[in-house]
Amino acid sequence: MRALVYTPSLPRFFAARALGKRFPKALLPLGLKELPLPERPGFLRVRVRLSGVCGSDLGLLYGKNSPFLAPFFSFPAVLGHEILGEVEGVRVVVNPLLACRDRGLPPCPRCQEGEEGLCENVAEGDLAPGMLGFNRDLPGGWGEYTLARPERLFPVPDGVPDERAVLAEPLAVVLRGLKKLRPWPGEVLVVGMGTIGLLAVRGLRLLGYGGRILALAKYPHQAELARAFGADEVVRGPTRGRAYRAYGFTALRGGHEAVIEASGSGRGFRQALAWAREGGRVLLLGAPGIEVADLSPLWFREVALLGSYTYREGEFRQAVELLKEAEGLEALVGGVFPLEGWREALSARGKALFRP
Missing domain, CATH: 3.90.180.10 (Medium-chain alcohol dehydrogenases, catalytic domain)
Structure with a gap:
């Protein structure tokens, strides 16, 4: 063969x-x-x-x-x-x-x-x-x-x-991860509108999630599919929280109750950690590699990191x-x-x- x-x-x-x-x-x-x-x-x-x-x-x-x-x-x-x-x-x-x-x-x-x-x-x-x-x-x-x-x-x-x-x-991968977000949050931000991110949007709706879904999309065709699959809004960044700046650095206070990292990129992971609110949750769905990330949000804001594989x-x-x-x-x-x-x-x- x-x-x-x-x-x-x-x-x-x-x-x-x-x-x-x-x-x-x-x-x-x-x-x-x-x-x-x-x-x-x-x-x-x-x-x-x-x-x-x-x-x-x-x-x-x-x-x-x-x-x-x-x-x-x-x-x-x-x-x-x-x-x-x-x-x-x-x-x-x-x-x-x-x-x-x-x-x-x-x-x-x-x-x-x-x-x-x-x-x-x-x-x-x-x-x-x-x-x-x-x-x-x-x-x-x-x-x-x-x-x-x-x-x-x-x-x-x-x-x-x-x-x-x-x-x-891949839909089975997504369904397993989404169940880890129960009890459902009132709003979910999905970072990355590749296959896994788009399946996460559709999967939430297939599982009966009635809350608000925000999708972070890089390309216009991804944004179009995100809306068709059930996203309420396509965004370019966080829509919750207040930004604080010192010595050239910016950090968020507030943020999103639940963030799904679906890009599999280091940038997406860093964004997800930075944009989750205090006591919030980050679901890691995208396959990660070797990346550098500041883990202080996990500690300082007591953000929970959830991994999901198969x-x-x-x-x-x-x-x-x-x-x-x-x-x-x-x-x-x-x-x-x-x-x-x-x-x-x-x-x-x-x-x-x-x-x-």
Whole structure:
């Protein structure tokens, strides 16, 4: 089968980290290769229909991901963990987690609690470290086929188009994070209107949130989608609080009750910390990397920082079920590309998808 394989290279990692999106795509450690058809006892072969490009994939390619994560992923690997596939003619969304039960191990304490996304054995057992898309033993979705255990496959509701169905995995990420904001605040500021930020806006409305949503958008097309997905207002900065200045520095008093950081950037994280009110909450949804941030707001204003990574099985199932009522979510898609068009996919505006 054909697949896009990421092969680590420290010189390219540091060069890409230094240059960012200016780094030549031809030099990225990604290549289209021919691989044997995957097979493994207890796993089903899934023909990939669509697979998304996630911010964490871009972070890996451009050297932004933290070395802290290195022991929990394994390479070389076929990337892609947002996967819509097909098994015996049935469309399925793939839950990419590889926890104790996938690794042939008795459940760890977190898996016993149903928290497979926090599995303590993610680098143990019969499989290499990491989830699908970050695992050298099992191919991710940027190839013609992947492998998954039957319980990791969720049928797509009838009438849901492929371009919406493939968004189930990032929607599950968002749903889990949003639940950590309960009891609901009266107002939420969402920083960053990429895929995760826009899904956060729509996800709040899908979960029945009736409060005010403010969206911080960088580009006009993001602002337009934010409004269409349920934002009450698109803003350029904080709309609450009083600014105080001394010695050339500015700090806010007051601010927002809850801030969702969805950009995955250091700037967005710093903004979220600075704009949360005293006793407020910051939800970190965007995949962070190595960044410099002033943590004094956490201490001085007693702001709570909430991290959210993946999901429970029930949260993934809920995301798939909500696809039916999430009409228009496919507007996030900025283009569908063949595997050989990966350079164009990485430059796409909006969510890029591969159709192997």
